[in-house]
Amino acid sequence: MGTTVAVQVRDLHKTFGSIHAVDGVSFDVLQGEIFSLLGPNGAGKTTLISMLWCLLKPDSGDALVIGHSISIEPQLVKASIGVVPQEVALYGDLSARENLLFWGKMQDLRGIPLARRVDEVLEVIGLVDRQRDRVSTYSGGMKRRVNIAVALLHKPALVIMDEPTVGIDPQSRRSILDNVKQLRDQGMTVLYTTHYMEEAQELSDHVGIMDHGKLVAVGTQRELVASVGELDRIQLRLSELTEGLLKTWKTIEGIRDVTSEDGVVTVFATDSNRVLPRLFESAAAAGVRIVSVDVQEPNLEAVFLHLTGRALRD
Secondary structure, eight states, X not given: OOSOEEEEEEEEXXXXXXXXXXXXXXXXXXXXXXXXXXXXXXXXXXXXXXXXXXXXXXXXXXXXXXXXXXXXXXXXXXXHEEXXXXXXXXXXXXXXXXXXXXXXXXXXXXXXXXXXXXXXHHHHHTOGGGTTSBGGGSOHHHHHHHHHHXXXXXXXXXXXXXXXXXXXXXXXXXXXXXXXXXHHHTTOEEXXXXXXHHHHHHHOSEEEEEETTEEXXXXXXXXXXXXXXXXXXXEEEESXXXXXXXXXXXXXXXXXXXXXXXXXXXXXXSOHHHHHHHHHHXXXXXXXXEEEEXXXXXXXXXXXXXXXXXXXXX
């Protein structure tokens, strides 16, 4: 991942009647990263990215997508990006290959280069063996994978994916998440929307948290967690519990508190990776064996709850 900015969003606004769907949103997406917009349904994610792919015009503000203004150069923006919408946009009576050939021609691809590119994207989505079957016979997850392939045909600099795993089976979801990471590993920039915290945590280089049309926080997962002061929780079971050891642990740098209940010691620390070796060293010095360890790092659910006062799925 480099430091070149692929997308610059500056003070975008969009209203529908009395509803302020996008309210002064600004952020940057770096080239070659996965940037996830995380938020509940109705947060404004789809409205925001619909402006970025020039489906909707902003009321005010602007964005540069691969160096082109969405307000002044929408055709150049559209030529630079691939879009995976929430709804499947395929012809059920055609096979996956026929769909890809059709949409490739809509993107001015022809002949042998188009056929080769169709072969490549079918390989990416793992549907080479089903490419000649009608799309109407596919599962929902398989259709969404073909949707992704359509967006990749013209080798865009940026792919925008809007909730691509909603309503599909776990195996197809796993395949799509792996596809997204593969695209990033190949140098492509991905702007990804989701209301699944687990997806944002697994995929993202940076996360923007949206709620009620506003971008309430943006950063890496570690930065977001640190910004709200959440601590790692390390739960340990010991061969024996000694007050001396607990007192020693409380003095270790990076440990904020140590509690004990029902034979389980809980250590609250700023960084579990740095603290764990010290815990083991001091336990060994005291002749105490650590029987089990469970590390619970603060997650984006905790960040969202802290920032909005409600759980992500409320």
